[in-house]
Amino acid sequence: MAIKRFGISLNSTLLKRFDTLLEKKGYNNRSEAIRDLIRDTLVKDDLEYGDNDTVGSITIVYSHDTRELTDTLTELQHRFHTSIISSLHVHLDHHNCLEVIIIKGKGKEIKKIADRLIGTKGVKHGKLSMTTTGKNL
Amino acid sequence: MAIKRFGISLNSTLLKRFDTLLEKKGYNNRSEAIRDLIRDTLVKDDLEYGDNDTVGSITIVYSHDTRELTDTLTELQHRFHTSIISSLHVHLDHHNCLEVIIIKGKGKEIKKIADRLIGTKGVKHGKLSMTTTGKNL
């Protein structure tokens, strides 16, 4: 892919503060940090207005003592098996489990599946984090 | 203030998408858009880790039929009069009022005042939006 280069200008106080932040965050150079800011803006805009396929990562924490959830998860995975790409299960302690479910599809469908999972009895906390397919970024 | 200039590089697909977004958002040039991204990142970092004075804007919507709120607002303004800079009142309809309260101070104090306001009986919705004093940006 062709690499383009352009210049940006800003006042020295702002630049100094930005450089300090980059060092703290472990960035090696300004270009990479600015590319990240640009990509994050594009991903946000995609989520709000885009009609393309996107990817969501749902993290739920639940008590496995509640059997119903396992059934709901299984039932959801069957119903939405074309959308759910993969999942990860972590045993947090004797009672609590964490599960991450990766879903690909339209934003609305991903949100619907997330709502169903988070609303299930036994799920203590759930969060949907929207990301990207990585295409055109 | 001294103006510094530096170059950044990115692939042409990413640049094209960024330019399209800037046009949509009404930006005239890339430098200004990138400065905005940089300043937004600094403001976020300030809020999370900073110990300097910052500025918060609290927007509440309430029914003025509930008298208690007016009292609480007055009482809060007296107690925190050194922090509250200004406020704006809007009559949304016969029953509903919107009020914006601008507060300057440490992040924790601003959040505390916001919690008190939003928790008051009669307040239907409240949101704290953290911004900046504008210094060193």
Place this chain on the structure above:
Amino acid sequence: MAIKRFGISLNSTLLKRFDTLLEKKGYNNRSEAIRDLIRDTLVKDDLEYGDNDTVGSITIVYSHDTRELTDTLTELQHRFHTSIISSLHVHLDHHNCLEVIIIKGKGKEIKKIADRLIGTKGVKHGKLSMTTTGKNL
């Protein structure tokens, strides 16, 4: 309006933690706190899916040394005068101003006006905070 009453059940540990939080936030009773949680959820859903009029509060911080912004603000206010309800101006220091603009309309239009304001040269930080008309809440 008719007042309805219903019971909810939760385990004692969760209830104790909730009560502690309510005290910290200055709530006087659980009903009010839970009504706030319910209203906040409805407002969020409205913003994402609703097609009704809503209200946005845009907070911008800018240096008044940049004349262009004043012009843009005036120009925007003329173009969108039916949407902009009110605005508040605060002098933060010799250089920095804070302005809050209250807008009523469809979510998309509010976002468009916010983008235009935040993208204007001289605006150091801008944030759109979506709230509600207060109707049916």
Place this chain on the structure above:
Amino acid sequence: MAIKRFGISLNSTLLKRFDTLLEKKGYNNRSEAIRDLIRDTLVKDDLEYGDNDTVGSITIVYSHDTRELTDTLTELQHRFHTSIISSLHVHLDHHNCLEVIIIKGKGKEIKKIADRLIGTKGVKHGKLSMTTTGKNL
């Protein structure tokens, strides 16, 4: 664990809207929905003020053509092996990978690791989603 029960009151319009939303989100009863709202509030407060161990889920999307990232991941996993509980790798397409890394620890440490991962060259998008250990919820 002892189950407590208490009543809450709200006006009929608000209750009707809440019930409609619950049906849309797939909730079976109001108690579960309100418990979720309560737990979400407690988790948010924990993240902001708490000093206890918590759990974060970092989702990154990157191009595996960039070798450096694999090295950084390995290096980070060695350095923070006591914090990283588990990880999941998904092949999105020929070039793009998605990785979820589950971390347990203090909020600040989790954020630091997330910053390092997201700042690494080749990472196109990264998001930290804070959740909970599930204890006392």
